[in-house]
Amino acid sequence: xxxxxxxxxxxxxxxxxxxxxxxxxxxxxxxxxxxxxxxxxxxxxxxxxxxxxxxxxxxxxxxxxxxxxxxxxxxxxxxxxxxxxxxxxxxxxxxxxxxxxxxxxxxxxxxxx
Amino acid sequence: xxxxxxxxxxxxxxxxxxxxxxxxxxxxxxxxxxxxxxxxxxxxxxxxxxxxxxxxxxxxxxxxxxxxxxxxxxxxxxxxxxxxxxxxxxxxxxxxxxxxxxxxxxxxxxxxxx
Numbered sequence: 001x002x003x004x005x006x007x008x009x010x011x012x013x014x015x016x017x018x019x020x021x022x023x024x025x026x027x028x029x030x031x032x033x034x035x036x037x038x039x040x041x042x043x044x045x046x047x048x049x050x051x052x053x054x055x056x057x058x059x060x061x062x063x064x065x066x067x068x069x070x071x072x073x074x075x076x077x078x079x080x081x082x083x084x085x086x087x088x089x090x091x092x093x094x095x096x097x098x099x100x101x102x103x104x105x106x107x108x109x110x111x112x113x
Numbered sequence: 114x115x116x117x118x119x120x121x122x123x124x125x126x127x128x129x130x131x132x133x134x135x136x137x138x139x140x141x142x143x144x145x146x147x148x149x150x151x152x153x154x155x156x157x158x159x160x161x162x163x164x165x166x167x168x169x170x171x172x173x174x175x176x177x178x179x180x181x182x183x184x185x186x187x188x189x190x191x192x193x194x195x196x197x198x199x200x201x202x203x204x205x206x207x208x209x210x211x212x213x214x215x216x217x218x219x220x221x222x223x224x225x226x227x
Binding site: 006092103104105 | 155202215217
């Protein structure tokens with residue numbers, strides 16, 4: 001069966017510090033991968049998606065970047081965090097003929113102080 | 114452009130009450146429609162989906178019918194439980210996309226009291 005992992009689960013970082021959030025998927029090959037952000041009291045915003053290694057599409061201009069160094073690994077990064085980067089970050093994957101159904105990880109809660 | 118609008122929450126109900134969470138969408142073509150649920154402190158889980166007009170998705174006592182004439186996908190449950198307390202997201206996927214990108218509504222918080 002497929003599983004998706006995210007870490008860390010919770011992170012508190014000062015403004016201006018770097019960020020690296022990791023997402024890995026097990027039990028599947030060549031998935032589409034997604035990073036979403038959920039700000040407090042708001043819906044989900046798609047930040048990045050990837051259809052293959054090294055292929056990243058950005059949905060909105062922002063202070064963040066994404067990379068996909070391996071087939072089942074998706075990393076969200078920042079060189080200098082802003083207060084507005086606080087939120088709940090969710091990784092998701094989809095694959096196969098059911099491209100439509102996305103499966104979400106447990107999320108990382110980031111608080112920038 | 115494509116968008117999803119949900120009724121604002123929070124929705125507060127007593128146990129065994131009837132639930133309706135409204136969702137309407139704007140999209141070109143024939144999107145697929147979804148309801149996701151997020152329990153406290155967790156990621157999202159797919160609750161149900163419908164891929165064409167008049168389809169009814171159902172799961173765990175929840176139902177939603179794809180109404181193209183009213184561009185709606187309202188979520189219903191006949192008798193809610195305290196364990197149904199969560200945030201519910203309506204979403205659409207544009208039919209021609211092969212990347213699986215979803216567009217989400219803002220979410221509706223449901224609180225069920227015993």
